[in-house]
Amino acid sequence: MQLEFSPADEQFRNEVASWLRDHLCGEFAAIRGRGGPGDEHHFVDERKAWERTLAEGGWTCIGWPEQWGGRGATIEQQVIFNEEYARAGGPGRLGHIGETLTGPTLLAFGSEQQKQRYLPDIRAGQAFWCQGYSEPGAGSDLSNIKTRAEWDEQERVWRFYGQKVWTSLAHESDFIFVLARTDVSQRGHRGLSFFLVPLAQEGLEIRPITQLTGTAEFNEVFFDGACCSPEDLVGEEGDGWRVAMGLLGFERGVSTLGQQMLFQVELDEVIRLAKENGASRQPALRQRIAEAHIGLRTLRYNSLRMLSGEDDGSLSREAMIYKLAWSNWHRNLGKLAMDVLGPEAELVESAPYELNRLQSLFLFTRADTIYGGTNQIQRNLIAERALGMPREPRGDA
Amino acid sequence: MDFTFTAEQLEFRDTVAGLLKTEVTSDSIRARWSTDSGKDPALQEQLLAMGVYSLLFPESLGGLGMDAIDAVLLAEACGAVALPEPLAETMMVASPLLVDILNRGLGNGAIQPIIDGVMDGRVNVAVLHPINPYLNFAADVDWILAGSGDGLYLLPRDAVNLTPAKSLDPSRRLSSVEFDPSAEHRVAGGEVGAALLRASLNLGGLTVAAQLLGLSELLVSQSVQYTQDRNQFGRPVGANQAVKHLLADVAVQLEYARPVVARAAYTVGVSPERADFAVSHAKLAATRVAQLAARQAIQVHGAMGYTWECDVQIAAKRIWALSYEWGDEGFHKNRIHEWLLQPNALLGPEYTFGRRSLVG
Numbered sequence: 001m002q003l004e005f006s007p008a009d010e011q012f013r014n015e016v017a018s019w020l021r022d023h024l025c026g027e028f029a030a031i032r033g034r035g036g037p038g039d040e041h042h043f044v045d046e047r048k049a050w051e052r053t054l055a056e057g058g059w060t061c062i063g064w065p066e067q068w069g070g071r072g073a074t075i076e077q078q079v080i081f082n083e084e085y086a087r088a089g090g091p092g093r094l095g096h097i098g099e100t101l102t103g104p105t106l107l108a109f110g111s112e113q114q115k116q117r118y119l120p121d122i123r124a125g126q127a128f129w130c131q132g133y134s135e136p137g138a139g140s141d142l143s144n145i146k147t148r149a150e151w152d153e154q155e156r157v158w159r160f161y162g163q164k165v166w167t168s169l170a171h172e173s174d175f176i177f178v179l180a181r182t183d184v185s186q187r188g189h190r191g192l193s194f195f196l197v198p199l200a201q202e203g204l205e206i207r208p209i210t211q212l213t214g215t216a217e218f219n220e221v222f223f224d225g226a227c228c229s230p231e232d233l234v235g236e237e238g239d240g241w242r243v244a245m246g247l248l249g250f251e252r253g254v255s256t257l258g259q260q261m262l263f264q265v266e267l268d269e270v271i272r273l274a275k276e277n278g279a280s281r282q283p284a285l286r287q288r289i290a291e292a293h294i295g296l297r298t299l300r301y302n303s304l305r306m307l308s309g310e311d312d313g314s315l316s317r318e319a320m321i322y323k324l325a326w327s328n329w330h331r332n333l334g335k336l337a338m339d340v341l342g343p344e345a346e347l348v349e350s351a352p353y354e355l356n357r358l359q360s361l362f363l364f365t366r367a368d369t370i371y372g373g374t375n376q377i378q379r380n381l382i383a384e385r386a387l388g389m390p391r392e393p394r395g396d397a
Numbered sequence: 398m399d400f401t402f403t404a405e406q407l408e409f410r411d412t413v414a415g416l417l418k419t420e421v422t423s424d425s426i427r428a429r430w431s432t433d434s435g436k437d438p439a440l441q442e443q444l445l446a447m448g449v450y451s452l453l454f455p456e457s458l459g460g461l462g463m464d465a466i467d468a469v470l471l472a473e474a475c476g477a478v479a480l481p482e483p484l485a486e487t488m489m490v491a492s493p494l495l496v497d498i499l500n501r502g503l504g505n506g507a508i509q510p511i512i513d514g515v516m517d518g519r520v521n522v523a524v525l526h527p528i529n530p531y532l533n534f535a536a537d538v539d540w541i542l543a544g545s546g547d548g549l550y551l552l553p554r555d556a557v558n559l560t561p562a563k564s565l566d567p568s569r570r571l572s573s574v575e576f577d578p579s580a581e582h583r584v585a586g587g588e589v590g591a592a593l594l595r596a597s598l599n600l601g602g603l604t605v606a607a608q609l610l611g612l613s614e615l616l617v618s619q620s621v622q623y624t625q626d627r628n629q630f631g632r633p634v635g636a637n638q639a640v641k642h643l644l645a646d647v648a649v650q651l652e653y654a655r656p657v658v659a660r661a662a663y664t665v666g667v668s669p670e671r672a673d674f675a676v677s678h679a680k681l682a683a684t685r686v687a688q689l690a691a692r693q694a695i696q697v698h699g700a701m702g703y704t705w706e707c708d709v710q711i712a713a714k715r716i717w718a719l720s721y722e723w724g725d726e727g728f729h730k731n732r733i734h735e736w737l738l739q740p741n742a743l744l745g746p747e748y749t750f751g752r753r754s755l756v757g
Contacts, residue, residue, distance in 0.1 A: 001399060001400060001401065001402060001403075001466050001659060001663055002398065002399045003398065003399075003400070003660065003663050004398065005398050006398075009398070076398055079398075271737070271738070274738075275738065275740075280738050286734045286738060287730060287734065289734060289737065289738065290730050290733040290734035290737055291730075293733065293737050294678045294681065294682070294733060297657070297678065298653050298654075298656075298657050298678075298682060299653075301400070301656035301657055301659075301660050302652070302653050302656055304398055304400055304656070305400035305401075305655075305656040305659075307398075308398070308399050308400040308401045321648070321649045321652055321653070324645075324649050325649055325653055376638065376642070378645075379638070379641060379642040379645035379646065380638060380641060380642075380645075382645040382648055382649065383635075383641035383642065383644055383645040383648075384641070386645075386648055387617070387621050387644055387645070387648055388621065388625075389621055389624060389625065389635040389636070389640075389641050389644065390624075390625055390632070390633040390635045390636040391636065392636050392637070392638060392641075393632065393636065
């Protein structure tokens with residue numbers, strides 16, 4: 001056990017911090033701390049320009065191999081980058097799906113041609129991606145996908161029919177990776193394939209979904225004959241489930257520490273407010289503030305421990321439970337913020353529905369315990385896979 | 398940055414844990430309940446032979462020279478079998494306090510022979526901190542290190558008056574202890590006495606926290622086994638989500654409490670002056686998961702869960718008792734929010750997410 005970073009890592013940290021200090025200013029000063037959850041519709045063009053600036057400095061895709069423009073950064077360095085990025089008030093990353101999901105998937109499963117075609121633009125902050133997994137009938141039960149990919153022999157393209165939903169940032173993206181059924185005679189995880197599809201084309205419509213906050217971060221994506229070329233099938237036809245599950249394993253948690261630093265900024269605001277409006281003198285609220293503080297530290301220690309293990313890319317037991325832990329913590333913080341505000345919590349900032357930061361936090365955190373696998377699904381996985389409890393019988397529908 | 402234990406640390410833990418698993422069964426614990434001493438003398442001999450009682454003494458004194466990080470693993474192993482004997486307390490609280498007193502040149506030459514006696518099993522020492530109203534297994538101690546105000550006293554067994562008290566946990570042997578805080582037995586006072594007592598309180602909290610993790614683990618494994626074996630509606634009760642989720646919640650809190658306890662052990666070792674916060678956090682996190690484990694374990698055992706026959710009571714009752722030792726939830730939470738909400742508290746990512754280390 002060694003709970004300090006090495007001198008080399010500290011030097012890397014200084015390098016990141018000083019680059020961010022020198023570049024996240026001037027034209028980019030306005031986007032500091034912006035574009036996070038509940039705020040993602042703001043400064044989209046500026047944040048895309050920021051992605052290109054990051055790329056020029058060599059700070060996109062740092063975990064990728066050098067051959068593809070990355071730095072081959074160690075897990076520790078990726079953690080440090082994410083921490084310093086959050087500390088500096090770096091804006092919500094529009095490139096993160098391409099960087100952390102599409103890229104590693106293509107590196108693991110993609111053809112040489114796919115790598116050549118897609119990786120450089122992701123690395124350069126020029127191409128933005130979104131994830132086409134969930135459907136109206138395939139949420140927690142993801143393998144129940146109905147979107148079809150049909151081979152059009154005449155045009156020699158794959159054509160898509162169906163609907164994806166809860167597609168984050170589709171309206172700001174250039175490409176979507178789509179899990180679709182290529183063999184409709186098969187059910188469940190068999191007969192699925194994984195495709196790379198451009199969003200700007202005929203037969204594809206994106207409709208934003210307005211959330212509790214009044215803002216729209218995710219979308220419905222309708223496919224009615226939109227297409228991609230045969231070169232954009234990743235892996236073999238029918239191999240989609242394996243690719244899709246591999247992709248979910250790539251997010252090993254290096255961004256969690258940056259996320260936690262944003263949580264700390266939110267908690268500090270709650271504490272500042274509690275001291276200011278007298279809520280900190282109420283014993284019940286003092287206790288909950290103390291709970292929130294130690295809860296966040298607990299998340300941090302666990303993330304660092306999660307990243308301490310063997311770097312074999314496999315998910316450890318503690319990685320599996322991270323979603324359940326942070327989402328509950330964050331949801332409770334949202335409620336604490338409202339309780340510290342007291343009756344003021346009800347009043348919106350301005351018409352028509354402009355929320356202050358804490359109201360937005362409260363409403364947005366209701367999503368945390370649902371997206372990416374609900375808390376109930378997480379508990380099933382933990383009980384069955386970590387504790388080895390008996391599997392629940394499945395319905396036949 | 399590395400939160401993992403070394404192979405040697407885990408190997409030593411596994412050796413001791415292996416012995417404990419074999420020797421400390423629910424039958425052997427229940428056998429202790431009907432004896433006055435509540436101890437298994439044969440087990441003591443085996444643990445002594447493994448060097449467990451020499452663990453935290455420095456090599457210069459003939460000890461094994463290990464530290465709090467090694468010791469929390471062993472304390473957790475003690476909890477994982479619900480060991481009744483106060484091995485962890487002797488090893489992690491009494492031993493370091495003796496060394497601390499010796500290193501400060503206090504104790505008038507009485508300390509070295511006591512340390513030698515602890516290591517070869519002839520002498521039994523316990524620490525009575527003012528935060529604990531009762532001392533466990535006081536009847537067969539030879540020396541008591543007792544605090545009163547900011548004074549620390551070294552008392553032979555015959556200088557104290559013990560009044561036995563019955564614990565809710567049949568494995569424990571409690572006494573209230575009266576003594577005369579006289580100059581004759583005084584080892585330290587003032588700032589030094591207060592510092593020694595504070596260090597003991599932190600080590601005590603850490604020791605209990607580690608045992609609570611082990612006790613929680615024990616209840617989870619008993620519960621998982623039971624919910625696999627017990628059938629209703631033609632399938633194991635554990636297949637039901639309502640049952641699964643009770644135990645999944647315990648598993649999550651348990652995994653999340655582990656590095657908190659490890660980090661507290663690290664802080665106690667490298668930066669003891671900053672250990673208050675870390676230990677309070679660890680005690681709270683461990684108490685929380687253990688209380689939840691006790692509640693859910695009884696729930697998933699159904700009617701069996703509230704019988705005397707069911708072994709769940711062994712760990713559950715220990716958890717309820719240990720939750721109040723070395724500072725209850727209120728005490729430790731107060732230490733945290735008093736600090737957090739003071740006007741000049743250093744807050745912000747800059748402080749929580751210290752650049753250099755986790756020890757701050």
